[in-house]
Amino acid sequence: MIPADRLRQIAQRFAELEARLASGTLEGDEFVTASRDYAELEPVAKAAGDVHAMRDELAELEAMGDSDPEMKALVEDEITRLRDALPEAERALAVAMLPRDSADARPAMLEIRAGTGGDEAALFAGDLFRMYERYAAEQGWRVETVSMNASDAGGFKEIVANVTGTGVFAKLKFESGVHRVQRVPVTESGGRIHTSAATVAVLPEPTEVDVEIADNDLKIDIYRASGAGGQHVNTTDSAVRITHLPSGLVVTQQDERSQHKNKAKAMQVLRARLYEKMRAEAHGAEAEARKAMVGSGDRSERIRTYNFPQGRVTDHRINLTLHKLPEVLAGAGLSELVDALIAEDEAKRLAALGD
Numbered sequence: 001m002i003p004a005d006r007l008r009q010i011a012q013r014f015a016e017l018e019a020r021l022a023s024g025t026l027e028g029d030e031f032v033t034a035s036r037d038y039a040e041l042e043p044v045a046k047a048a049g050d051v052h053a054m055r056d057e058l059a060e061l062e063a064m065g066d067s068d069p070e071m072k073a074l075v076e077d078e079i080t081r082l083r084d085a086l087p088e089a090e091r092a093l094a095v096a097m098l099p100r101d102s103a104d105a106r107p108a109m110l111e112i113r114a115g116t117g118g119d120e121a122a123l124f125a126g127d128l129f130r131m132y133e134r135y136a137a138e139q140g141w142r143v144e145t146v147s148m149n150a151s152d153a154g155g156f157k158e159i160v161a162n163v164t165g166t167g168v169f170a171k172l173k174f175e176s177g178v179h180r181v182q183r184v185p186v187t188e189s190g191g192r193i194h195t196s197a198a199t200v201a202v203l204p205e206p207t208e209v210d211v212e213i214a215d216n217d218l219k220i221d222i223y224r225a226s227g228a229g230g231q232h233v234n235t236t237d238s239a240v241r242i243t244h245l246p247s248g249l250v251v252t253q254q255d256e257r258s259q260h261k262n263k264a265k266a267m268q269v270l271r272a273r274l275y276e277k278m279r280a281e282a283h284g285a286e287a288e289a290r291k292a293m294v295g296s297g298d299r300s301e302r303i304r305t306y307n308f309p310q311g312r313v314t315d316h317r318i319n320l321t322l323h324k325l326p327e328v329l330a331g332a333g334l335s336e337l338v339d340a341l342i343a344e345d346e347a348k349r350l351a352a353l354g355d
Contacts, residue, residue, distance in 0.1 A: 014038075050089050124179075132334075171338050218242055218245070
């Protein structure tokens with residue numbers, strides 16, 4: 001149970017922030033910081049207010065002791081209702097007070113790569129990308145392709161996209177890992193079920209302030225674009241390869257006609273990968289604890305299987321199977337998996353606080 005004095009502290013801090021913002025005296029960075037703190041504290045303050053009000057009302061009712069039998073029955077009913085509802089309100093407050101990942105509110109870089117399975121894996125990578133596009137549309141997010149490498153049979157050997165909107169990383173971060181598909185390929189005359197895979201990585205988008213990249217840490221190569229890409233291919237030296245020398249990370253970009261646009265997109269991807277590397281190193285000491293949570297975020301971890309013959313999707317981390325594969329691939333059904341993963345993560349973090 002969260003102590004009453006802690007509830008008062010939350011209410012007081014929220015009231016102070018509200019008063020500062022209403023005063024009209026804050027400018028620049030001060031205003032930005034206060035606005036961010038207010039937005040982060042608002043759901044906690046609301047949940048704390050609900051708990052405080054319910055506790056007060058329960059205490060008043062328990063102290064009434066009315067002798068009127070009819071009134072006493074009504075009071076007892078209300079006491080029972082509040083006692084039943086209070087634990088859920090307190091749990092909601094505890095969840096709201098859990099430490100938040102600082103990247104949760106950020107946009108994300110979505111990377112999907114075909115794995116084992118050849119053309120079928122590339123087709124599956126395309127299915128996954130369209131699933132995330134449809135899910136993003138349901139959430140009111142925007143998806144903008146940064147780069148793609150299409151396969152001859154359709155689908156993608158690799159596709160990278162930027163996803164922007166409210167709470168993007170918070171909802172997509174558990175999608176990182178190996179996604180496996182079991183189905184009969186359209187090219188398979190014998191009707192045998194094949195298994196192939198694609199790897200998904202979801203990286204929070206940093207700002208230039210988060211990741212400073214010195215010019216002398218970069219090796220930039222300009223070359224002629226090759227492969228599918230339109231009429232401009234092999235006519236101009238517009239493709240860009242950027243190597244970040246300290247980390248060894250390499251990013252290539254050739255989708256745009258302009259060398260400058262390709263460089264800007266390559267830098268966007270490089271900055272996201274460097275930021276994720278920094279986050280992983282910063283959380284290194286918590287690696288063992290993170291294993292107890294929902295997935296480690298390890299890209300080699302098999303997280304989900306999409307079985308077409310049985311029309312089911314199974315998330316192996318939480319042992320959840322949904323017999324609604326078409327709905328999941330259509331985007332709307334993915335919400336059920338995402339919400340279940342978030343709820344499991346919250347439950348395990350709450351349990352860890354109590355240990």
